[in-house]
Amino acid sequence: MKKLTAVGVAALAATLALAGCSSTAPESPASNASSVAAGAEAPDGLVDSSTVTFCIDPEYPPLEYYENGTDGEIIGFDADAARAIAAYWGKEATFEVTTFEGLQPGIQAARCDIIPGGLYMSESRLEVLDGVQYMQTGPALIVRADDDTDYTKNSDLCGLTISGQSGSENSTVAEQIASECGSGTSVDQYPKTADTVVAVVNGSADALIETDVAAADIVARSNGQLRLVSGFFPPSTQFGMFLAKDSPVTEPLREALKALYDDGTLAKIAETYNLEASNLVVD
Incomplete structure (x- = not known):
């Protein structure tokens, strides 16, 4: 499992915090x-x-x-x-x-x-x-860019740690998947979206469930550290x-x-x- 250095994680967190800043x-x-x-x-x-x-x-x-x-x-x-x-x-x-x-x-x-x-x-x-x-x-699935697993169905997430924002519907989706999978699958909840992202990048979590419109933005700003699993969740x-x-x-x-x-x-x-x-x- 590839992990960023502490400096790299801090840099990503800063990038996410400054998500409003762009060249245009x-x-x-x-x-x-x-x-x-x-x-x-x-x-x-x-x-x-x-x-x-x-x-x-x-x-x-x-x-x-x-x-x-x-x-x-x-x-x-x-x-x-x-x-x-x-x-x-x-x-x-x-x-x-x-x-x-x-x-x-x-x-x-x-x-x-x-x-x-x-x-x-x-x-x-x-x-x-x-x-x-x-x-x-609808929800979308984000994983690390170096994770080449072909995720196509909920059971592919069994045994993993999924991150989500506390109180969100996306965390509810993650909890439902964890319940379907049974023991060995967990959901870590964080107060801010940036925290959920950093958890995946630094290896504390394996995947993130986030809203599709936000997910595309998150991946684009991750400096190549994350990828979007296309079509895992249909618009729902x-x-x-x-x-x-x-x-x-x-x-x-x-x-x-x-x-x-x-x-x-x-x-x-x-x-x-x-x-x-x-x-x-x-x-």
């Missing part, structure tokens, strides 16, 4: 939202009627991340879509930064109106929150934007997303972050 910077968030004209009045029921408040964990490129890696403007598809939604309602967006595990409690404690994305439309989540779909997605679910159960903002959000989809705004934002506009699914 995306358009500014303002440019993506500035062309959006107010199309409807802001809905009743906002936690602060002067703004639209979004709970966000800005550590998940290309969906939401800090422009300078660890600080600065929050950018990404979800962040820019949030600004466009607020602009459609004649408001500005305010971001309530939290950890991934703090997103759902933030909604339930009325600290924000909407979680702008990066979460699966799972049955368990929809039992306690309202959700509005916006993008086709959708990303959704989430709100409190029975929120008065749910239907206005659905209408706003449909309008921003129809006028090409969401497609333009997807293009900005190298995402396929054809994966957008708005009902």
Whole structure:
């Protein structure tokens, strides 16, 4: 098993932390939202009627991340879509930064109106929150580049250690596979995506299950240390934007997303972050 030196692991961690930095910077968030004209009045029921408040964990490129890696403007598809939604309602967006595990409690404690994305439309989540779909997605499998195993089915992961982000649906998928495999297969959970990646690179884990849109970005930034196992998981679910159960903002959000989809705004934002506009699914 090939392992990186401590210096190499630290360098990769820094690369992942600075995932927002690239040779070609995306358009500014303002440019993506500035062309959006107010199309409807802001809905009743906002936690602060002067703004639209979004709970966000800005550590998940290309969906939401800090422009300078660890600080600065929050950018990404979800962040820019949030600004466009607020602009459609004649408001500005305010971001309530939290950890991934703090997103759902933030909604339930009325600290924000909407979680702008990066979460699966799972049955368990929809039992306690309202959700509005916006993008086709699913899990993906990442392994070290020097691992030449032909992974094609869940049983190929038996006997391995799989890493995942704590509280995520991807960790749930990993736990289900480990349960199918029985003893000898384990799941290590970490609070941040960067930690899950480093665990695979340094040999603490053998594989990582991550969302497909993030997985491609992770592999591209791994300096050749990781590879994506193509087709291991088929696209199986959708990303959704989430709100409190029975929120008065749910239907206005659905209408706003449909309008921003129809006028090409969401497609333009997807293009900005190298995402396929054809994966957008708005009902």
